[in-house]
Amino acid sequence: MTDPSEMRALAADDKVAVVIVAAGRGARAGQADGPKQYQRIGGRAVIARTLDMFLAHPRIGPVVVAIHADDSALFRSAAGANADRVITVTGGASRQDSVRLGLLALRGYAPSQVLVHDAVRPFVDAELIDRTIAGIGERQGALPALPVADTLKRESAAGMIGETVSRNGLHAAQTPQGFPFWPILAAHEKAHHLGKADFTDDAAIAEWAHIPVKIVPGSPDNVKLTWARDISMADQRLSGERPRFPDSRTGNGYDVHAFEPGDHVTLCGVSIPHEKKLSGHSDADVGLHALTDALLATCGAGDIGTHFPPSDPQWKGVASRIFVEYAAKLVRARGGRIANADITLICEAPRIGPHREAMTETLSAMLAISRDRISIKATTNEKLGFVGREEGIAAIATASVVFPGDVPE
Ligand SMILES: Nc1ccn([C@@H]2O[C@H](COP(=O)(O)OP(=O)(O)OP(=O)(O)O)[C@@H](O)[C@H]2O)c(=O)n1
Numbered sequence: 001m002t003d004p005s006e007m008r009a010l011a012a013d014d015k016v017a018v019v020i021v022a023a024g025r026g027a028r029a030g031q032a033d034g035p036k037q038y039q040r041i042g043g044r045a046v047i048a049r050t051l052d053m054f055l056a057h058p059r060i061g062p063v064v065v066a067i068h069a070d071d072s073a074l075f076r077s078a079a080g081a082n083a084d085r086v087i088t089v090t091g092g093a094s095r096q097d098s099v100r101l102g103l104l105a106l107r108g109y110a111p112s113q114v115l116v117h118d119a120v121r122p123f124v125d126a127e128l129i130d131r132t133i134a135g136i137g138e139r140q141g142a143l144p145a146l147p148v149a150d151t152l153k154r155e156s157a158a159g160m161i162g163e164t165v166s167r168n169g170l171h172a173a174q175t176p177q178g179f180p181f182w183p184i185l186a187a188h189e190k191a192h193h194l195g196k197a198d199f200t201d202d203a204a205i206a207e208w209a210h211i212p213v214k215i216v217p218g219s220p221d222n223v224k225l226t227w228a229r230d231i232s233m234a235d236q237r238l239s240g241e242r243p244r245f246p247d248s249r250t251g252n253g254y255d256v257h258a259f260e261p262g263d264h265v266t267l268c269g270v271s272i273p274h275e276k277k278l279s280g281h282s283d284a285d286v287g288l289h290a291l292t293d294a295l296l297a298t299c300g301a302g303d304i305g306t307h308f309p310p311s312d313p314q315w316k317g318v319a320s321r322i323f324v325e326y327a328a329k330l331v332r333a334r335g336g337r338i339a340n341a342d343i344t345l346i347c348e349a350p351r352i353g354p355h356r357e358a359m360t361e362t363l364s365a366m367l368a369i370s371r372d373r374i375s376i377k378a379t380t381n382e383k384l385g386f387v388g389r390e391e392g393i394a395a396i397a398t399a400s401v402v403f404p405g406d407v408p409e
């Protein structure tokens with residue numbers, strides 16, 4: 001994000017700035033293929049989910065993400081289009097330092113309030129963000145926390161239980177933690193200059209700097225992914241979850257072929273006796289050509305000519321079935337599931353009705369979807385235009401494909 005007017009708009013009075021810390025190495029999770037914030041849960045990177053929650057929230061203004069110097073490419077690939085909606089800074093050697101560097105990057109925006117959140121808490125939700133913001137005062141921070149439920153033991157030097165610690169009044173701290181911006185920045189800077197580097201959360205720094213912090217109810221779902229097991233449990237938890245904004249796409253296609261002397265036409269994969277044939281490089285099946293374009297359109301993969309140029313002699317006279325099967329395979333290779341296909345043939349003749357069943361059967365096999373997901377329709381052009389004069393046949397097609405996950409923000 002580079003446009004200063006956009007930055008100022010984001011820092012408008014009622015907007016709350018956010019620092020998301022994502023520069024850790026995840027030593028305890030021990031993932032060989034990269035830090036835990038970039039591991040995939042439910043098909044998406046942990047940090048992508050975390051970013052979604054904040055960027056979709058109406059109260060959120062500028063978002064700074066502190067990432068490790070080695071992780072720029074990982075971050076860009078995980079965050080997708082959201083990478084351009086946040087400000088990235090290089091994090092520090094400790095969480096505390098990453099927060100401080102994130103806060104420093106917000107000075108130019110002069111927000112009045114800021115939330116600090118762990119990238120590895122991807123189950124943060126809008127209500128929790130609301131509760132935290134509501135708890136921030138002019139000189140007061142807000143900390144979501146849950147009362148400790150387990151009985152607490154302090155280990156003795158011998159690896160034995162030394163004593164039972166009362167859990168009365170004890171809470172487990174979560175993030176996002178919210179603060180008035182300038183006081184928490186000043187507290188972090190002071191701690192840094194005094195070499196005090198052992199704070200494990202920002203509420204502890206606030207406490208040290210005499211900024212009161214109000215406890216607001218945390219969320220039991222808002223777990224921090226610390227160990228490898230936390231990541232696999234998060235993945236399991238999401239695997240049965242339906243996307244909130246299903247990535248359902250629609251493509252359309254249109255094609256026309258002129259008649260020439262002949263004795264049959266091929267439409268939607270079915271050969272129909274007729275007193276003319278359609279001219280074309282392949283079998284000139286207008287229905288299948290329109291459908292190929294519709295399928296390719298659902299994943300932005302160009303059109304039939306991109307993949308099967310008419311100038312290429314190898315496609316001369318081929319059955320158009322191969323174009324549709326190719327497009328369906330490409331859609332599936334990108335994770336798509338074909339939900340339905342709808343083709344309208346526009347011609348005065350031949351009559352389509354008697355062949356509709358055979359066409360549906362053929363397309364069902366071609367697309368590997370059930371017959372009730374296929375629709376073949378036909379209409380005349382009321383004797384108007386080139387179709388009306390029986391100079392050719394036109395076809396339009398629509399395909400719906402559902403891709404995994406949510407539509408990105
Ligand atoms: N130098 C650091 C260390 C941690 N964090 C971030 O702080 C959050 C909470 O820290 P933690 O769970 O301890 O993460 P790691 O430091 O990555 O894990 P570990 O301690 O197991 O190495 C994470 O989002 C992490 O990326 C950070 O931004 N900069």
Ligand SMILES: C[C@](O)(CO)[C@H](O)COP(=O)(O)O
Binds near residue numbers: 201
């Ligand atoms: C900030 C925090 O999430 C509050 O529970 C936690 O302290 C950070 O974890 P770390 O393992 O201490 O970095």
